[in-house]
Amino acid sequence: MDVAGTDRPHPTGGAARPVSGPSGLSASLPGLLAGLTGIGTLAALSASGQVGWPVAGALAAAGGLALWSARRAGAAATALARSDAALRRAADELEGLRDRSRDFAAVTPGWFWETGSDHRYLALSGGLTVLLGCDPRTVFGDSLLDLGVLVADETTWAEYRADIEAGRAFRDLEVSFEGVDGRDLVLRLSAVPVRSADGRFRGYRGCGVDATAETLALVEARFMQAVVHDAIDSVSEGFVLFSADGRLLICNEQYRRAYPTIADMLTPGRSFAEILRAAAERGGYEGEGDIGAWVEQRLTRHLQHSTPVDGRLSDGRWYRISEHATGTGGVVKILMDITELKTREEQLAGQTARLEQTVGALRESELRYRQLVELAPYGIVIWDCTAIRFANGAAAAILGVAADALEGQLLAGFLAEGDALAATLAAAAEGEERRLECDALRPTGERRRLEVAASQAVYGGGPAVLLVMNDITDRRRVEGELQRAQKMEAVGRMAGGIAHEFNNMLTAIGGFARLAERNPADPDRVLTCVQEIAKASERAAALTAQLLDFSHRRVTDEREVVAVAPLVRDLRVFLKPLLSAGIDVAILAADESAHALVNPVTLNQALLNLALNGRDAMPHGGTLTIALAVETPDDAFFARHRGLKPGRYVAIRVSDQGAGVPAEIRDRVWEPFFTTKEPGKGTGLGLWMVYGTAQQSGGAVELEGEEGQGATFALYLPAVEPPASPVGLDPLQVAEGEGAVILLVDDEDSVRRYLRLVLEEAGCTVVEASDGQEALTRYDEAGGLFDAVVSDVSMPRMNGLDLARELESRNQLLPILFLTGYASRETAAGLTAQEGRQIVMKPVAPERLLSALRDLLAL
The missing domain is CATH 3.40.50.2300 (Response regulator)
Structure with missing residues (x-):
């Protein structure tokens, strides 16, 4: 194909000859040579006089022009050859760039995409189709702005949308959705704007990656972090973790209780040096030297990770303290309470004097530790969910058999309701720790009350359960006696208030009786006096019944139709001696129609528990309100309590003006043995008993109120019709x-x-x-x-x-x-x-x- 260009005007005004291609140049060379020959001939003729000089001059000029044209054609041909070579090199480089782009796209873990200035997609690479398993536009839509429905957080999408509409670059826009195979997918998109030479926005070029695995790993990591924190808080040992730079990362409550003087300093972020200095300033340093030097010495020992040491800490108990280096350069410190072991060590010190003289300190310590474990008052059993594989002497003694008679025996045979308990304890083999109380059945028929803790263990390479048994029969007996003693003390404190109320009633009874006696001929006056005497006697009977309920001297636990308003009002007498001087009691119980089918003993005890909890929530005083109402709860209430029948309920609300219940424990307040009170000041059974009273009566109990605004416990009991009043005495x-x-x-x-x-x-x-x-x-x-x-x-x-x-x-x-x-x-x-x-x-x-x-x- 001829690549010569079109004719261009000649500098002299004529038409230019084709000079752009090598073929044109070759075609004109013979003529050019002939012209040059003719010019020479004419020059010769002019010189000989055969032609005139003007003619000869014209011919000479024409020969020079041809020579100039030839030179221009040669230069153009050379430049064209160089352009062809450069064009071929550029085409080769372009093809190389295309190959590299295809290679990069093939190995990248994500995909590429491009939009126009209207944000509509111009291209979506095939990697996205493979990832989704469907047409990407069915998920991503037609425009970049359609991604909003896939962004979980509206605020986040608003920020990204503002960047997109402004044509700014953005990174890591995260979208999530369910894939065609049912899996949840999480993708991240990043892009840069494309602009023309004059700066106008022409669209986006971007890429995307599959972040599903990364997101799932992050969720799993957070879950495992929560599990680790919960496990650390659940162990009986004190635990603290310091980072490589000496900053506190994790500390459980057992560790804080061991150091009550610096418990407030044991918070994440504190340095070990700060904690040591606070301990020294608060009495932990008893030397005469410089506190700073003591701190440096303790810090050095902390970093050396020495062998475990035993010491008595500021809470007065003995602990075995061990420090270990972590793989990241941090330090783990563990406190194991060995107070009981120390006590036994002191008792055995006299018996082991000769052994201490002949055996090294480490060997003696190990031997003594093993003896103490064997002499421990609690039993240790390894159970593989089929039979008992190991039991120490204490376990055998607790179960009433010989030390070597437990191995191979079925655990259920030694426990009351053994099959059900075995099924519950077996869950510990899968990692679900269990703590419960049960009765052990000795071969002699004797029952012993046990406290059993079950945790995961391994036996013979398979899953098993480690059972720690503690005989609490005597402890429960002593606790019962103590509770009875405390109750009698409370009854004694109430005696003054009850005596005051009874004196009021006796005054009314005696006064009205005297009034009736003085004027027996006035029937209306006598009837009024008799009615008032009957009311006062009923009031006295109600107080007596409540006192019997409080001391558990009623003869039955059966439910009966109870007039709730008088029962609530009578609480005032019992609460007077139990509440602090700064606490006022407001009882709002005017609805005499409120009747419920309930055990009055447990209801009275439940309301007293709620009132005393309200008292404890107001250490600086306040108002305790007990309100009674008959109402029909809304649909949301019955949605929360699906087992309850819709209808009218007697609602008793006990409210305090304390700090309220923190959100993190609101769901745990109903658990048995859960308490926020200090050790020895609560068993954690009060609200659990209230919950049981509500369940026994076919009702429910709820915690109302927000944190910081006091707490209201609402007890709902199904309302019943009051019993019919007797008309008279039928003959018997x-x-x-x-x-x-x-x-x-x-x-x-x-x-x-x-x-x-x-x-x-x-x-x-x-x-x-x-x-x-x-x-x-x-x-x-x-x-x-x-x-x-x-x-x-x-x-x-x-x-x-x-x-x-x-x-x-x-x-x-x-x-x-x-x-x-x-x-x-x-x-x-x-x-x-x-x-x-x-x-x-x-x-x-x-x-x-x-x-x-x-x-x-x-x-």
Whole structure:
């Protein structure tokens, strides 16, 4: 193909000859040579005179022009050859660049993309299609601005969108979505703007990478960090970790408790030198030299990671202190409480004096440690979820067998409800630690209460469980006695308040009785006085019942329909001696229609627990509010408690003005044994008992209020209709028109007269006796012709239980109704063990007395 250019004007005005290509130059050379020859000939002719000089001059000029043209054509040909060579070199370099770009794109872990000035995609590399397994536009959309729906945080997307709309470069825009295979994908995009020569924005060129694995690894790392922190807080040893530059990284509560004087300094970021100086200034340094030198000495010892040492720390207990270097240059410090071991060491010191003279200090220490482990009062068992593989002597003693008789035995055979407990403890083999209490069954039939901690172990290369057993039978017995003693102390503190209330009631009873006595002829006045006397006596009975509830002297745990408002109002009497002087009590319980089917004992105890928790939350005083309302909770309440039936509930709210409950422990306050109080000041069972009371009654309990604004505990109980008021006393008959014959036994004359009037009003024939022996005489005199016996329990000469035994020998089917002011559950169980016997608490209303007798006579 001819590559010559078009004709251009000649400098003289004529048309230029083609001179641009080598072929054109070759074609014109013969003519050019011929022209030069002709010019020479004409010059010769002019010289000889054959032609005139003008002609000769013109011919000479034409020859010079041809020579100049030839020279120009040669130069152009040379330049064109150089341009062809440069063009070929540029084409080769361009092809090389294309090959390199393809190679880089093939090995890069991500993909490339390009947009126009309107942010719509111009190109998306194939790597993205392979990664997604589908058309990228179905996920990314058509425009860079469509990525907003894939960014999890709206604030983050707003910042990136502002950069994109302004045409600025951006990095690491993170998008997340579910891939076609169901996996969650996380991608990161970065881009730079493309601009024209005049600076106008022409679009973006960018790349993207798959960050899914990195993100999952980060989430896993954070999870493992939380797990490690939780595990460190759960161990019984003190643990602290310092970084390579001596900064505190992790410290658990056990370690802080060992150093109470500097517990506030043991926070992340503190240097070891700062902590040492604070310890020295607060009493940790007892020398006479420079504190700075002491700090430097301790710091040097800390960095040397010496062998474990034993020492008594500022909390007064002994610890084995060991320091270890980490792989990153940090230091781990572990405190193991060896106070009990030290005590045993002191006891065995006299027995090991000869051994100390012949054996080195290290060997002696190891031997003594092994002896102490073997003599430890807690049992150690390795169980592979099939059989017991190892047990120390303490474990054998706890379970009541010989030391060599446990290996190979089934664990469930030594525990009450063994199969269920074994299934629970087996979870520890998978790493789920368990702590529980259970009963051990010795071969002799004796039961022992155990505290069992289960943790993961390895036996024979397979998973196993390490069980640490502690016999707490005696401790639980002592705790029970201590609780009873504390309760009696609390009852004593309440005595003043109760005496005050009873004096008020006795004043009302005695005053109204005197008023009625002074003017018996005025029926309206007498009726008013009698009604007030009845109210005061009911109030006294309610206080007595609450006092019995508090001391657990009620005879039954069964639920009954309870008027909640009086029960709540009566709390004031019990709280007066228990609350601090700076705490006011506001009781809002005016709704007399509030009734619930609940055990009054547990309800009373639950409200007292909530009130005392509110007291503890206000060490500087405040108002404790107990409010009662009957309400219908909203749908959100029943969504939280799916097991509850929609309807009306009695809500009792106990509110304080304390600091509130921190958000991080709000979900744990209902756990048994969880407490934020100092050791010895709480068992962690108070709120758990409140939760159990709500569950037993078919209700729920919730924590309301925000942190820093006090706490409100709301107890919800299903509302029931109040019992119908009795219209009158129906006759108590054993046959048509025939009243019952009752033997009435009570040592209190006034009580006996009251009961006789009630029975006679119901049509009964009553024979009285003041104690058990007189009752037997009256029984024999009447020939045993009694339909039932109503007897007090506590009486002189012969009590109610002994009377029942004597009457049983005469008539085994004789119904007996016992009346008592107080009785333990054990006593009540003994009185009602035989069919045809019931027990009713005093004071007893006429309707309750007759109802109980009807039930007995109907058997």
